[in-house]
Amino acid sequence: MIDLLLYGVFPYVAIVLAVVVSIWRFSTNQFSYSSLSSQFLEGRKLFWGSVPWHIGIGLLLIGHLIGVFLPASVRAFNGAPIRLYILEGTALALGLMALVGLIVLAARRMGDSRVRSVTTTMDALVLVLLLVQVLTGVGTALFYRWGSFWFVNTATPYLWSLATLSPKWDYMVSMPITVKLHALNFFVLVAIFPFSRLVHIVSAPLSYLWRPYQLVRWNLPMSRSLD
Amino acid sequence: MDVRLQLSMVFHLDKCIGCHTCSVACKNIWTDRKGAEYMWWNNVETKPGTGYPTQWEDQQKYRGGWEVKGDSLKPRLAGRLGRLANIFFNPYLPSLDDYYEPWTYKYDDLFNAPAGDDQPTARPISMITKEPMNIEAGPNWDDDLSGSPVYARNDVNMSELTDEERESLFQLERMVFFYLPRICNHCLNPACVGVCPAGAIYKRGEDGIVLVSQEKCRGWRFCISGCPYKKVYYNWGTGKSEKCILCFPRVETGQAPACFHTCVGRIRYMGVLLYDGDRIEEVAKAPEEKLVLAQRSLILDPNDPEVVLAAKRKGIAEDLIAAAQKSPVYRFVKEWEVALPLHAEFRTLPMLFYVPPLLPVAASVESGSYDLSDGDFFGSVEKARVPVKYMACLFSAGDEEMVKGVLRKLMAVRAYKRYETVGDIDARRLSAIMQEAGCTMEVAEQIFRLTSLPRFKDRFVLPASHREQFVETVEDVSSHKGQIGVGFGFGTPAKRGL
Structure with a gap:
């Protein structure tokens, strides 16, 4: 019963919250749509936290997405043991990198008085949840080998069952507690996404790559000709 | 254009x-x-x-x-x-x-x-x-x-x-x-x-x-x-x-x-300039020593009939063009060439210009007495206390001659007024100073007037913003007739009582 609620119902609640509130927040309060940077107040520790954290977690997220959307390619890649070891080794290294970055960021946020003065309760909650997520992830990688091998046969079909509105939560029932916690915590993060600084993920400024450098805004249509 | x-x-x-x-x-x-x-x-x-x-x-x-x-x-x-x-x-x-x-x-x-x-x-x-x-x-x-x-x-x-x-x-x-x-x-x-x-x-x-x-x-x-x-x-x-x-x-x-508005020394002037938007990139890429001149060349003469016609074609209102013709900024920057941009070498084409200061000339201590005279009452640009090179680093991307030219012109204005009011500079000396500075008495008088005696309306020639035209392009101006309320889409019909 509890598994049904946690892995069959809650994911939908989380996703609906994420989508609806994100859109609502963007349309009513676009001003708040960023992750209040504190680099201006403290820069040195931020460098050692932010850079490893973002690179580590970003690549791991992309790795998970590949596992979900291209499971066949992951299976094929893991066909030879050496490639599996390389993949798992890289993922573990990235996980540890993200963990170190996150610990630096957390220590900085709690320890630096300037940064503390711009910290909200939600920021602290996000940090705790992310810490749980990375710890359970690294724990899984260490104790339940080989993750990329079984992920595509358990998590991928589970997530697809959610996507096709026929949730098969029994995939999660038999999982070890670390993995269950990792999955549950993921949906908690999804649920708080629109209420927190995490929204900055969807404001990645990719359009900058092709826009012209200069921007001019006219109030009047200046093509108007007088003769 | x-x-x-x-x-x-x-x-x-x-x-x-x-x-x-x-x-x-x-x-x-x-x-x-x-x-x-x-x-x-x-x-x-x-x-x-x-x-x-x-x-x-x-x-x-x-x-x-x-x-x-x-x-x-x-x-x-x-x-x-x-x-x-x-x-x-x-x-x-x-x-x-x-x-x-x-x-x-x-x-x-x-x-x-x-x-x-x-x-x-x-x-x-x-x-x-x-x-x-x-x-x-x-x-x-x-x-x-x-x-x-x-x-x-x-x-x-x-x-x-x-x-x-x-x-x-x-x-x-x-x-x-x-x-x-x-x-x-x-x-x-x-x-x-x-x-x-x-x-x-x-x-x-x-x-x-x-x-x-x-x-x-x-x-x-x-x-x-x-x-x-x-x-x-x-x-x-x-x-x-x-x-x-x-x-x-x-x-x-x-x-x-x-x-x-609050400037106590009344050092600030504001007006509009017309410029050629097509040439911005070309000018910003000019070689460093030509940057200031290139930027000046971007500014168009608002009295040139061709410019006026092109401006009208672009939809710039007549009163804005008139404001450009009266612009004190145009006079300082383009007509008299005494105002320079700050750090032109940054290549952003800054549109705030500075008239560099005429600093006190260096005194010398010769045979035990403190001497300021140097023959000339105002001294010479070369003897200014701040090295011209320093000014050039700030205002002309390193070009000393350009800063010297500006300072000479400002000196000439002073010499001219001293000639006029005190009279201890003779006419021949004055015309030599004027010639060296590339300045005429009429121009010196104009620079003096806009520097020392400008009224509020001379310092700030502000263009009309024509917001009313912007409003017309987005909504029917009579759409709120007969309504009360704050606007912003919440206008309510006038009604008595509750």
């Missing part, structure tokens, strides 16, 4: 007394808020000095402005991909300590302290952490501290001087300083716009004011390092960039910006 209009400024540095009234006026209106306490959209610095934020001119440190790479113009912060690679951490961002930590005092302690042997004191506390702090810097911490080893010695512009020139500035008899008031330059090729990943900063087409959309800004902070003048600021409370808005709500209602 793509005629565009730019609200443009001239600051006459000879008239600046360094009173900071402009800064305070701006602070009171715009930046007296949480997160903005440390911001001075308008500030006044002492030169030689390191300025605010400290060493803002050092682009090795902050990577502001543009550079020519091969055939193209690129932000010094690296190209587009490089920007996104640094998105998790901007290595060139100034920190709060490069400005100063804003503080207040614990005034309550003065009233609530328990009885004791000592007078209670109000300790300074940080406006960020609310904790007690030691005040170590402020927005004008180096005020009047020319000759100091901490400030003047670290002025970036000093590096171009010879050792002899530099050391002379630290001798008691030759020590000298002047004030440099600074606001956003509302550049034609703004680097802050160019480096903004979110596309939040833009130039207003109608008057060239550069603004940050608070809605669109995502706080990536590249504009802070990208602006070579450090005139975009990060609000640590809201996580957004803010900058001088040239008081557009005042300008649109025909009032001069607050810093202009």
